[in-house]
Amino acid sequence: MGSSGLEIFVNKRMKNYSGDVFKTSLLGEKMAVFCGASGNKFLFSNKNNFLTTWWPDGFLKPLNFPDSIGRSLKEVTVQNGGFIQEILKPESLKYYIPTMDSMARGQMEAEWVPFGEVKVYPQAKKYTFSLACKLFLGVEDPKIVKPLCESFNYTASRLFSVPINCLG
Structure with a gap:
């Protein structure tokens, strides 16, 4: 799905459900999509108290990270030596x-x-x-x-x- 396809996908769901947040399924994974300023504010101000970042299994398998399937990005980063934390x-x-x-x-x-x-x-x-x-x-x-x-x-x-x- 190109960026225009993604825009169409998100805009259609925002129109049908909510301009702030909506539920959907991508690659067989249920997820919530946060939109607009209020969604960004929530995502960036919650300090990972309510949410965690993960990669859908459909992305991890082709990238050959089988031991990471079902784990959060934070867990994978800690396991891999904390490279991101080190440079930040x-x-x-x-x-x-x-x-x-x-x-x-x-x-x-x-x-x-x-x-x-x-x-x-x-x-x-x-x-x-x-x-x-x-x-x-x-x-x-x-x-x-x-x-x-x-x-x-x-x-x-x-x-x-x-x-x-x-x-x-």
Whole structure:
């Protein structure tokens, strides 16, 4: 399901059920979908008291994480050495923030300021991928980053898609 397909899916359910939250089933997993500002506020202010992040089994099997099936993302992260917690420590962030700030300012000057309209989602994806290339691979040359990003997007769009044969 592409981003436009996902938008159609979510918008239809918001219209039929609720603009704030609705229940649905994706890949055989029951879940609640939070929408809009009130949903974001709830998700980001509850400090994991009411919710936990997990990957549906349908995503974990192809990624070859069979021991992670049925476990929360937090449990999997702790099991795998806490890599995410390590890079999000204040000491680590203090090292990365100047790079993050410089890259954000550069992208805004080059790709936001000259235009009357900005499509935030594609620009945020581009920034995040470029930042990951810089911080994790030490690569910042756009001639290298752009093909890497295209290959990553191609692979990710197929990895997280639902293969449905509508013809037969």
